[in-house]
Amino acid sequence: MGYLRIRGECAKLGIKVSGTSVRNILRRNGLGPAPRRGGPSWAEFLRSQAAGVLACDFFTVETVALTRMYVLFFIELERRLVWLAGVTAHTTGEWVTQQARDLAMELGERTLQVKLLVRDRDTKFVASFEAAFAADGVRVVKTPVRAPRANAYVERWVRIVRAECLDWVLIWDRRHLERVLAT
Structure with missing residues (x-):
């Protein structure tokens, strides 16, 4: 003790x-x-659980014309691989659901290895978004209210993208933002 x-x-x-x-x-x-207690440390435990976990979120970018762009992205926690699902000026439930389906198609057979999707409680994630993942056997977990650390990987990635890229570039439109994020 x-x-x-x-x-x-x-x-x-x-x-x-x-x-x-x-x-x-x-x-x-x-x-x-x-x-020292036996068993893995917290970091070791998280690393071992990262296999089969995806995390997703939105972030916004203001263009020169003061248009707000929404970027939806997914991170595979084990490999720290980021997929930019899409960029739009107007998010709709249909658009978000289609991005989920597109990601499932892009993952192909690897979708079977994904067991969990971690997301926040943003209202942009509609029931059909969750259903698209549930169809592939992926369980969707919502983070607690006002708990950004619960989805720390995505929050950290947004911070890095802003600090290393977006804070240094004026974004003109959706296509320009997609090109900047793809590099």
Whole structure:
């Protein structure tokens, strides 16, 4: 048991003691820190679970003409491979669903290896979007409300794309954005 945990348990009993005092008492009695627990670390666990997991999200880009473009992308977590599904100025349920079908066709046989799709609770993801993945046996998992860290891979990729690319280029239109993102 850790020093801070013991201190917390003592606090529940109404005993005020610091973590340092707990450490000193344990050392004096020949009790060192607990040995490292067996099993994988959190990072190792996540790496082992990444096989068969896709994550997706939207991000927006403003053009020179002040048109907002929506970019839908998917990331295969195991290989960190990004698929740009599409760019549009007007997202509709049909468009989003078609992008899901197109991705499934592009993945082909590898779709059978995908077990999970992680997405946020954006209203652009309609029921038919989830049904397109469910037809291939992929379970769709929604992240908790207002929890961007739950889909950290996609959030990090958006941050990198903005910092390394989009913050340095003026985007003219949809085709220009597609070309910039494809490079």
